[in-house]
Amino acid sequence: MYSRLWYSLLIIIVYIRCLQSQTPRNVIRAKILEATNKYRVKHHAVPLIRSEKVEVIAQDWAVRLAQGHFFEHRPSNVYGENLWMASGISEADVMNRPGINPVDDWYNEIQYYPSGAFKTWGHFTQLIWRGSLRLGCGIASNSSVYVVCNYDPPGNVQGLFDKNVLQENGKPFPPKSSYQILVYIILVFILAVIASVVLYKIYRRYH
Numbered sequence: 001m002y003s004r005l006w007y008s009l010l011i012i013i014v015y016i017r018c019l020q021s022q023t024p025r026n027v028i029r030a031k032i033l034e035a036t037n038k039y040r041v042k043h044h045a046v047p048l049i050r051s052e053k054v055e056v057i058a059q060d061w062a063v064r065l066a067q068g069h070f071f072e073h074r075p076s077n078v079y080g081e082n083l084w085m086a087s088g089i090s091e092a093d094v095m096n097r098p099g100i101n102p103v104d105d106w107y108n109e110i111q112y113y114p115s116g117a118f119k120t121w122g123h124f125t126q127l128i129w130r131g132s133l134r135l136g137c138g139i140a141s142n143s144s145v146y147v148v149c150n151y152d153p154p155g156n157v158q159g160l161f162d163k164n165v166l167q168e169n170g171k172p173f174p175p176k177s178s179y180q181i182l183v184y185i186i187l188v189f190i191l192a193v194i195a196s197v198v199l200y201k202i203y204r205r206y207h
Contacts, residue, residue, distance in 0.1 A: 024092060025139045029055070031095040032137050032149065035103035036127060043128040044166045054079060054136025054150045062138030062148040069142060079136075080126045080154035082106055084147040091141050102147045103127070114161070114173050122156055129155025130164040 029050065037047035058081075061074045071085050084102035086094075093100045109124035126132070132151040140146050155164060162172040 028091065028094050028139055028147075029137045032103055032147070033135055035095070035101065036135060036149075039103070039107050040128050042168055043130075044170050045128050045130040045164075046133070048132060048135040048151070051134035051136045051152060054134055054152050055138065056136070057138075058136045058148045058150040059138030059140070062140040062146045065146045065148070066140035066142045066144075071146070074148075077150070078154070080129065080132060080151035080156060082123045082126055082149045082151075084149075085144050087144040089145055091139055091145050094139065094145055094147065102149075113165070114175065118156075125161065125165045126151055126155040128165060130166070131155060131157075131160070 033048065033050055040047060057074075057079065061081075065071060065083075065085075071083065073081050073083060082102070084105060086100060089097070089100055095101055095103075106123035106127045109121040113121035113124055129151065131153055132155050134152040135149060136152075137147060137149040139148075157164075165173060167173055
């Protein structure tokens with residue numbers, strides 16, 4: 001009798017877990033994981049596995065962002081973190097409508113790596129970081145939809161990019177060329193000169 005009772009209870013628990021896995025947010029999480037791993041394999045990184053432990057942290061921060069109407073990274077986060085936000089859509093649109101795909105948006109930052117500033121490509125490098133093994137994502141909304149994905153272990157570790165961010169051919173991305181650095185220096189110099197001229201004219205006007 002007791003064995004049948006325990007068996008029935010187990011069936012109910014499994015059924016509930018199956019229902020929970022099919023909730024709208026979990027469906028989005030599954031699609032994010034699938035899209036993430038598609039890009040990771042492309043760049044010679046092992047597929048991530050879903051972590052409920054990491055997911056709890058990500059969901060907590062997504063809710064805080066939505067409730068507080070702000071958009072910034074969690075301070076002192078022990079995980080790597082990618083953020084995404086869009087207005088004028090519903091949660092059901094995420095990963096379901098063309099162009100509403102946080103993973104694609106993060107991956108498209110590849111065009112700025114490594115020549116641009118970190119803020120222009122940091123999502124991309126975390127996405128395909130070879131040392132990351134687990135993924136947890138949170139989704140929340142107000143008038144906007146927020147997606148927070150945390151990665152464990154975290155990526156974007158200084159000095160380890162060549163080993164963890166590879167091209168499709170399996171080789172590290174080439175470093176910034178000396179030409180790009182020279183162009184950057186020239187642009188900074190020109191902006192400094194323009195600012196000096198403007199400040200001088202303002203000074204002469206009032207003195």
